[in-house]
Amino acid sequence: RKEVEQDPGPFNVPEGATVAFNCTYSNSASQSFFWYRQDCRKEPKLLMSVYSSGNEDGRFTAQLNRASQYISLLIRDSKLSDSATYLCVVKGTNAGKSTFGDGTTLTVKP
Amino acid sequence: NAGVTQTPKFRVLKTGQSMTLLCAQDMNHEYMYWYRQDPGMGLRLIHYSVGEGTTAKGEVPDGYNVSRLKKQNFLLGLESAAPSQTSVYFCASNEANYGYTFGSGTRLTVV
Numbered sequence: 001r002k003e004v005e006q007d008p009g010p011f012n013v014p015e016g017a018t019v020a021f022n023c024t025y026s027n028s029a030s031q032s033f034f035w036y037r038q039d040c041r042k043e044p045k046l047l048m049s050v051y052s053s054g055n056e057d058g059r060f061t062a063q064l065n066r067a068s069q070y071i072s073l074l075i076r077d078s079k080l081s082d083s084a085t086y087l088c089v090v091k092g093t094n095a096g097k098s099t100f101g102d103g104t105t106l107t108v109k110p
Numbered sequence: 111n112a113g114v115t116q117t118p119k120f121r122v123l124k125t126g127q128s129m130t131l132l133c134a135q136d137m138n139h140e141y142m143y144w145y146r147q148d149p150g151m152g153l154r155l156i157h158y159s160v161g162e163g164t165t166a167k168g169e170v171p172d173g174y175n176v177s178r179l180k181k182q183n184f185l186l187g188l189e190s191a192a193p194s195q196t197s198v199y200f201c202a203s204n205e206a207n208y209g210y211t212f213g214s215g216t217r218l219t220v221v
Contacts (some may be wrong), residue, residue: 102152
């Protein structure tokens with residue numbers, strides 16, 4: 001079993017739709033959690049950190065469920081520009097021990 | 111503010127050749143990392159550094175060496191390139207418990 005697992009998708013949704021991604025992790029000692037966005041042939045870019053209480057940034061909401069060991073990303077009112085691959089990242093106590101999921105591909109269609 | 115800069119952006123090597131990839135960051139970050147990304151396999155950690163003069167192995171270190179002589183620079187070396195090292199290489203930096211800033215990547219092809 002991988003340390004961090006994501007549904008690879010692809011998720012194909014119409015503009016304006018709400019879409020949610022989940023990411024499960026196996027190490028219960030994990031401390032920090034992030035969502036990144038990666039456009040085709042580009043570097044990953046930090047989308048948002050995920051806090052225990054949940055957090056929101058505009059149309060994006062991230063949540064953490066430590067008991068079930070998963071994080072989620074909700075995108076409301078999807079835009080064409082949201083089309084990308086979304087990577088979840090889980091970090092343990094070791095500075096070098098961040099683990100990336102393989103990513104979930106989202107395509108938003110007109 | 112340049113962030114993280116990687117050079118070169120593209121390179122084609124012949125099997126057995128050596129090369130060095132350079133990563134430079136101007137954010138005064140303590141931690142730096144080298145990842146490779148292959149289709150269907152996600153990002154895998156090659157080596158990382160928690161400070162100037164220190165390096166450590168990641169998930170896939172074989173065939174690579176690194177050095178961090180200056181805080182702002184992290185070099186990745188391939189001593190004898192193999193076709194299996196064809197990949198996109200990303201450098202990243204951060205401070206503890208904060209998200210990474212990535213460079214724009216180096217696309218390496220070994221023929």
